[in-house]
Amino acid sequence: MFESLQEKLEDALKRIRGQNKLTEENVSEALGEVRTALLDADVNFAVTKSFIETVKEKSLGLEVKGNVLPGQLMIKLMHDELVELMGSKKSELLTSAKAPTIIMVAGLQGSGKTTFCAKLAYQLKKKGKQPLLVACDIYRPAAVDQLVTLGQSIKAPVFSKEGAKPQQIAEEAMDYARRYGRDVVIVDTAGRLTIDEEMMQEVADLKQLLSPTEILFVCDAMTGQDAVTTASAFNDRLELTGVVLTKLDGDTRGGAALSIRQVLGKPIKFVGVGEKVDQLEPFHPERIASRILGMGDIITLVEKAQSQIDEKEAAKLEEKIRKNQFTFEDFLGQMKMIKKMGSLKDLLGMIPGMDKALRGVQLDERAFARVEAIILSMTLEERQNPRLLNGSRRRRIALGSGTSTQDVNRLIKQFEDMQKMMKQMTKRGGAGAPAMPGIRRPF
Numbered sequence: 001m002f003e004s005l006q007e008k009l010e011d012a013l014k015r016i017r018g019q020n021k022l023t024e025e026n027v028s029e030a031l032g033e034v035r036t037a038l039l040d041a042d043v044n045f046a047v048t049k050s051f052i053e054t055v056k057e058k059s060l061g062l063e064v065k066g067n068v069l070p071g072q073l074m075i076k077l078m079h080d081e082l083v084e085l086m087g088s089k090k091s092e093l094l095t096s097a098k099a100p101t102i103i104m105v106a107g108l109q110g111s112g113k114t115t116f117c118a119k120l121a122y123q124l125k126k127k128g129k130q131p132l133l134v135a136c137d138i139y140r141p142a143a144v145d146q147l148v149t150l151g152q153s154i155k156a157p158v159f160s161k162e163g164a165k166p167q168q169i170a171e172e173a174m175d176y177a178r179r180y181g182r183d184v185v186i187v188d189t190a191g192r193l194t195i196d197e198e199m200m201q202e203v204a205d206l207k208q209l210l211s212p213t214e215i216l217f218v219c220d221a222m223t224g225q226d227a228v229t230t231a232s233a234f235n236d237r238l239e240l241t242g243v244v245l246t247k248l249d250g251d252t253r254g255g256a257a258l259s260i261r262q263v264l265g266k267p268i269k270f271v272g273v274g275e276k277v278d279q280l281e282p283f284h285p286e287r288i289a290s291r292i293l294g295m296g297d298i299i300t301l302v303e304k305a306q307s308q309i310d311e312k313e314a315a316k317l318e319e320k321i322r323k324n325q326f327t328f329e330d331f332l333g334q335m336k337m338i339k340k341m342g343s344l345k346d347l348l349g350m351i352p353g354m355d356k357a358l359r360g361v362q363l364d365e366r367a368f369a370r371v372e373a374i375i376l377s378m379t380l381e382e383r384q385n386p387r388l389l390n391g392s393r394r395r396r397i398a399l400g401s402g403t404s405t406q407d408v409n410r411l412i413k414q415f416e417d418m419q420k421m422m423k424q425m426t427k428r429g430g431a432g433a434p435a436m437p438g439i440r441r442p443f
């Protein structure tokens, strides 16, 4: 997937990777190649143009932190922009508050609609849902058979009716779904080789009739920019809720994946990565961007940048501890940092030896939130000078944070113990500041 684009981008970025300084000249040169690579991959022209402009503008204003080279930072910037281009976050399937949730698929013939319907039903079944597949592609008898066969293979019921029109089939299928308690109805529709008015009218009528929760446009990723044009036509008529990109396992150039979100303003929700029913994945912009840019480099880069910033913070903290100036405010900062990095357990698990020690231990992440709430309820003055915390202040803090005075007392006691421990540590010559003092035990 995306091999050719990846290679070309890598070449373009080689120029900039080790640069100590980003100048108008070397940025433009590298971005010129990036531009060609994107256009060769059939990325939409307007999307490419605005992408290049944004990256250029941002890279010239880059503030270089730690030992990270400007060129490396620029690669990270490109990565982030690619993610943004594809919609930032993973986009979930919508469900209707009132069952059944209705999902209608539309798209050209051969794009993978029928296959997608079965894949989705299979995935939903695994999540405990009870999908019903509906065969509204009546023009090719083989299409109904195909859905029936797929339905059998995943043990999901398929509603079909010979000789009936799609609207009638849809109506009766809804009755069936209600009667038999099917909570998701997936409607497969007919496609043509090109967009035509008759087909459009038919799906538009089905939409009118069903008011689907999701109207997903299924498109073959191999068709590149054509896919975007078709998607726009469908979107104008149907107001899509999302897109499914199929055949990403093939020799996809990347154009559709990179353009469609930006052009339509609709999220890509799934990607098909093979012909089998289990070959459907949620669309993760982050992962695709990493794949396009070459993963290893970026990861190392991000980690490196992060560790350098953290090193500076750690040094500052050590200094404070040495001078016995560690306050609740610092404590809060540390907690924020940890939260940014993910779950407490995951984080502790990264420390060699901790993984084993933590096995079976229940770390209460909510307790963590409680501690944060308590500290946030303190005034800045109190955070910096915990000695101010008399009885009435403690009561006020408990009230403000939705905790009890005991909780507040316990935290202050733990904080004081921690301060003592730190003092001893520094007296003994100091092993340096532990990344997060006092979190060995859950509060």
Ligand SMILES: Nc1nc2c(ncn2[C@@H]2O[C@H](COP(=O)(O)OP(=O)(O)O)[C@@H](O)[C@H]2O)c(=O)[nH]1
Pocket: 107, 108, 109, 110, 111, 112, 113, 114, 115, 116, 191, 246, 247, 248, 249, 250, 271, 272, 273, 274, 275, 279
């Ligand atoms: N490699 C690959 N083939 C797929 C994928 N999705 C569908 N296909 C194949 O594409 C062809 C057309 O799919 P089909 O579901 O019948 O398309 P429809 O006409 O839109 O219903 C079939 O041969 C499928 O097996 C996919 O994600 N990867």
Ligand SMILES: [Mg+2]
Pocket: 113, 114, 115, 137, 143
């Ligand atoms: Mg079909």
